[in-house]
Amino acid sequence: MDWKSMLRTGVHKPGALTAGLSVFLTLVYVLNWVFPINEKILLDPGALRKLQLTRLSLYPLAHLSIFHLLLNLMSLFVPLSMFEASHxxxxxxxxxxxxxxxxxxxxxxxxxxLYPNVYVGGASGWCFTLCGYFAVQEAGFRPHYELASLKMPTLYIPLVFLVLVTLLMPGSSFVGHLIGxxxxxxxxxxxxxxxxxxxxxxxIVKIETWLDRWISMIPSxxxxxxxxxxxxxxxxxxxxQESELPLHNDNFPGQGRVLGP
Known part of the structure; x- marks a missing residue:
């Protein structure tokens, strides 16, 4: 299964968890307008010392703006659906x-x-984790990607994304993204x-057997x-696939490849 086929309607349906999580993240963001949800789940560096388990596990659900939410949803949807389909x-x-x-x-x-008063939230840590995971998998088949005369090691591409995100969005958590x-x-x-x-x-099979009635109710x-x-x-x-990669240029003696999607 490749990522492009997942974007073609009817070829591959999105995973139930991926779709459900996207809806749930949006719902939490909307509900936060009425109820102070983020105040309870944003990750506080002191949460570990205070044993605030809610903050330690639920902070990815908190988003501070609609742009923050949409960016994470778009970044997460395809790689998470791929991971869900294979795992x-x-x-x-x-x-x-x-x-x-x-x-x-x-x-x-x-x-x-280093930053005892800096609270963070959002699903971008998951995005970077999946980015790193798939970079390792892809590097096993294709160690480098080429664009014109620039050759980029596949393993380093997520690091480039990390630097770009940090520069373009200075309010983002570099440390959190780096850990992810x-x-x-x-x-x-x-x-x-x-x-x-x-x-x-x-x-897991046993649990799914117990929950089979509810699983069968998941929309098709x-x-x-x-x-x-x-x-x-x-x-x-x-x-x-290798047949999709060559980008021929009469002025370029080698072979080019597209970088990313």
Whole structure:
């Protein structure tokens, strides 16, 4: 499965978790206009010391502006749907929660020393984690991408995005994004560690069996990826097939490739 086919209506339905999370993030943002939700879930560097578990796990749901929300939704939708399709809906949900907690803990440990009064929120940490993860997977097939005479190592492309986001949006959390990206690289290189930190597949299958009645009620416009239908050991399919990559130029003696989508 490639990312472009997911954007073609009717070819691949978005994952149930991906679609549901997009709706839920939007709902939380709207409800925050009426109820002070963000005040309760924004990540405070002192949350770890105060054992505020709500802040440590729910801060990705908080968004400070409509631009912040839309940017994260657009950045998250395709890579998360790809990850969900290859790893399963429940497994992906557990992974997101685990990533939020680990990122939050590391952010607090650093923040208590460097920025004790800086609160953060938003799903951009997940975006950078997925970006790092897929960069590692893609680099195994294509170590470099070329644009004109510029050759960019595939593994470094997320770092370029990180720098650009930091420069264009100076109010964003560089440390939070860096932690998220680092976790993405870690999962990409050591995905077995993620498997060890999550419930075994047989348990997820059992839970899905218990919840089968409710799972069957999920609208058909999205796809629920059951644990029994995914194979997390299957090989990765690169974003671009080799036949899609060449960009010929009579004035350029080599072969060019598009950078990114």
């Amino acid at each position: 399963g809906t429940v497994f992906t949900g557990i992974t997101l929660n685990l990533l939020a907690i680990v990122t939050g803990v590391v952010y607090c440990l650093v923040g208590m020393l 990206l680092g976790l993405g690289y870690l999962i990409g290189f050591r995905e077995r560690w993620l498997q060890m930190a999550t419930p075994p597949g047989w348990l 416009v999205v796809k629920y990826h059951r644990e029994s239908s995914v194979d997390r050991t299957a090989g990765y399919t690169p974003l671009y």
